[in-house]
Amino acid sequence: MNLDLFGDSSPTPAPPHILCPGAYALAGIAVADAPALWAEVQLITQISPWRHLSTPGGLRMSVAMSNCGPWGWVSDAAGYRYQRFDPLTGAPWPAMPQAFKTLASRMAALAGYPGFEADACLINRYAPGARMTLHQDKNEVDYGAPIVSVSLGLPAVFELGGLERGEPVQTVLLHHGDVLVWGGPARLRYHGVRAVPHGNHPLTGACRINLTFRQAA
Template identity: 60%
Template sequence: MSLSLFDDPPQPAQPPEVLEPGAMVLRGFALEKAADLLQAVQQVTTQAPFRHLITPGGLRMSVAMTNCGRLGWVSDRSGYRYDPLDPDSGQPWPAMPPLLRQLAFDAAQAAGFPGFAPDACLINRYAPGTRLSLHQDRDEGNYAHPIVSVSLGIPAVFLWGGAQRSDKARRIALMHGDVVVWGGPARLRFHGVLPLPEAQHPLTGAHRINLTFRKAS
């Protein structure tokens, strides 16, 4: 297979970067399939376009998002929740593309969480200057399953915190193709993303695309 000028060259396998028990970074894990993953995301967004949700407090989220899978995460004045219907269209969310589902399964298994079967994939689009404040993923209700987070496009600095919001957070550089997986004793750790710097990537332009896989039911 020949590489174009815009392809990322093959990278040697790297050992997982353990953040703490139950949490690790898989460097370059999604790199080989990145272009196909982004094409699958584009197919999803033709059916369920990116939008800026409103928080229960009435603030507009800076990160644009959409969903695929049986359930989608939504936010509005009534709160945060998972819903089988896209509130913008009233239709079910697009089905999760098999390539995305398989990547989530493989990454979870590589991190020590076999049999992961996500039913929700949150697709976030970050532009330069956007950020995600420290938070926990608590809306799933069942914390026995891991979170799988895939970074595509321009770099980001991921914040890995502790059990309390006030705990000091580590700063972890995430590059195109990196995957973070956390579960077990690390499942409810606070995490976030610092404001993105100005940057360009051949596949995503001035954006970072983040895929977050969860088992919400």
């Protein structure tokens, strides 16, 4: 299944589109918020700089990342986990901006998940060629809360699989300002991002930025 739902030309955001039970796409809904979000990302990464983490098996991730909020997601030889301190600086992660919190809660509510309060925001930077292989988000304490994912900058193809590895995958072409929300029966679906193509976006330049909001603890 190949959906190109998210062009930038629509003057008003489309209503949530159901990808599968529990998973929703909100086309272009964060375009107006994007400049403020990008400004916050640049401030955050001055405090907790971009870095390429390694998997527990020693592979370097192609996506550069940082975090903000009480909890930050990290990966190294000790495994995948959340922790309160940035291992690069030894300091707590930067505080999550109010604009981030408000957007995440509003997007979750629009998708039918009211009361969502993110305590972790993973900030991923995809340079051309960077990708994220299919995986499940399983390091959170409670799977009852959804995942809220905001796309900025260059387009990318998002892959949404099933609850088991190897199940059929549907693809969604994400553009600047698009938001995905998945939870409930879709919470543990495998998902990933195909290699980002070369390009230059007026706001972010030659990269895609992804804000992934989670309730970690």
